[in-house]
Amino acid sequence: MTQEFKFTVNGKPVSVSLGNEETPLLNVLRNELGLMGTRFGCGLEQCGCCMVLIDGEPEKSCGKPVWSIAGKTVTTIEGLGSPERPHPLQQAFIDEQAGQCGYCLAGIVITAKALLDKNPSPTRAQIAAALDSNICRCGTHNRILRAVAKAAAQIRAGAGA
């Protein structure tokens, strides 16, 4: 029996019909809505590749059953910015060339966005502590930390976030 689930993704109302109400939000984003930016890394809420904002809070979408999202607002990496209008975080990641394989980056940018929304002037240690919810296996950590600090400075200086 299929059920209908309605919520908002990147500012647009969406509605999906699914046979299993436990379907993880991650699979809904990727397989039903074609939003591939939110990545699968573990499906165990351990790696942060699948990070999205749900009502502004960073959440691992692999562990969020679709029923729990009904009526909520989801922001994914695609909703943050575009090459034409990059979010300051995305611009800073490009400026710092913060990435190797880049598989971890979408989730990391989302975690960083949630951090900067709460704390516009984080220290290196605070950024690192927030990003401990994400794994980067390539060892791009320092560039990522620099990129987040740079984006924070730019947002403080008035860049659109």
Next chain:
Amino acid sequence: MNAPLPGPLADNPSLDRWVSFPSPGKVGIFTGRVELGQGVLTAMEQIAADELDVAMARIVLRSGDTELTPNEGYTAGSQSIQFGGVAMRQACADVRALFLNQAAKIIGCAPDELSVRDGAILRKNAATGQDYWTLAGAVNLAVQATGSGPRKPIADMTVIGGSSERLDLPDKIFGNAIFIHDMRLPGMVHARVVRQPNRGATIDAVDEKAILRAAKTPVQFVRHGSFLAILGDDETAVDLAATAAVDHVGWQNVEAPTAAQQEANWLLQRPAVDRIFGAPDEGNPQGRQRFEATYTRGYLAHASISPSCGLAEYRDGHLTVWTHCQGVYPLRAALAKTLGLEASAITVHHVQGSGCYGHNGADDAATDAAIIAMRMPGRPVRVRWRREEEFVYEPKTPAMIVKVRALVDDAGKPVDWTQEIWSPTHNNRPGAGGNLLGALALPNPPPEPPPNDVPESNGGGATRNGEPLYDIAAKRIVHHLVAETPVRTSALRGLGAMPNVFALECGIDELAERVGKDPVAYRLSIIADKRARAVIEKVAAMARWDAKAPGGAGHGRGIAFARYKNRAAYSAVVVELDVAEEIRLAHVWCATDAGLVINPDGAINQIEGGIIQSASWVLKEQVRFDNGVSSIDWETYPVLKFSEVPEIDIELINTKDEVPLGVGEVTAGPTAAAIGNAVSHALGARIRDLPLTRERIMAALLKE
């Protein structure tokens, strides 16, 4: 006489395998190397842009494709630039020379009066009306490379040596579908494999009802011998079914690795293929001091951030495979054998995955998809391994034991060095005779390959960096290639280099300590190689190395050095750290000489990645066994976290040398040894077994 062609160009000598001019204003470049997150495609474009004198924006690059690109074997061993890049550079130089000859004929001048600016042919800097594209029809690129095209002098390079931005990063930062995991083909079915626990295990019973119940929405089974797969249109259902199947499929002849097999010491007394090479015998020990120490390291996982993924479609007698593996041609050959197809009936395309750092599950996931696709012609199949599946079934880098024995002269310098190594193979790649995992579950599985490791001519596997670069009169390696292993083992970043450099660079520190010498001064006193000296001196200066820094109170610093494979880049690393119950890295400095650097920012990015990954191995990582592989996720196999990563300073030296030297793996060994040496300095006690766990630190402190 021309110099011999660079290897990959000699193997693929037709110039049209490397360069084309497909349409006005566009340049096609073909490389057999693939992007693994190391930025190689950007570097290749830089090389081509500089040697052809065209803007990078004109270049359309294709990589790792059995239909399109040269066969360059594997993208591995830090060889992409050192060999593949050099081949690309010469191919482009040859192509440029052919065009200048043709232009000279038309214009009626000598070719050396001509130059190229963004594809346009100039004579004494004035336009000639000719360019690559007006001439393309008259220049036949289906000719053999000669190696006679003059390469641009390094001093004239404008793109090489500049930090061009990575071409692939924006897609990753904006969340575009760029990874193989993001591919969706029309009519595609999702699949998971119910893994055969070990070679020889056979399916006893399948409780299909229980699995279907767990799936909640319909799934199908495909079975061939003991190869069992679950497929369906809904990925969630397929995942649920596959997870449930672990408990609802019974197996016979199961062998599980035991806790005892987890430790490196288990390798002693196993059947092995033994070799001794190097200096004939241990010089006369008369009157010499002897030094002997044994170092070990456990099994490590590649632990790619994303589990492996592969897609395949079998249609009209042709199999098409999409994979993130490191070698599309070797995979094609291995698939042909496994599936009984001609290689010409198989196309393998590379699509980016997450960083692999060596031979992970990529080839196997592609094989799974191919096996299933062959049984459902016309239907594209996507296999994505589960997280646990990747941890349990990816090939591990082997545990190793390295014993160093040295004879020391009156001044405390080594005059005779033996490095004795126990290790399973570092090469189970399909291209080296290793088996594809799925093939083992099929009827008539292929036989176990004979014990074999990477030959020394290719840098060695377990013996890689087993020979010190120091000036020691007699050096030899004793290699025990252990034939029996509890798990499949294969290549991980640096192969044997990390344990070997850890052992020999800790050993060198131990020798320095015996004669009360500063580790930096001691190293410089036993090495003449100028480039080696330069990186050691440089890193000591960067770190403001203090020979008199007191140790023993929980704060320490250590240095280590290696030239990767004794023939690629040189790197020296200094680590500063604190040890309480655990080790906290404070700062890392690194000086590297990689010769000609195509993209300095890219090289630094990779060097830093290598440092952090090696630090993670040393501080945290070991694959655990407990009636099976028990490191199954990020909690049971933790890696270094953001809050544990130190600040790192890296400098490149000698970057305008003519010859580029591979850089991707150079820091694995020196980082590990510098940490080991710093811990010893901090504690006043040495730990010779990796990883440097809390238990080992406590034990070392108690011994004091």
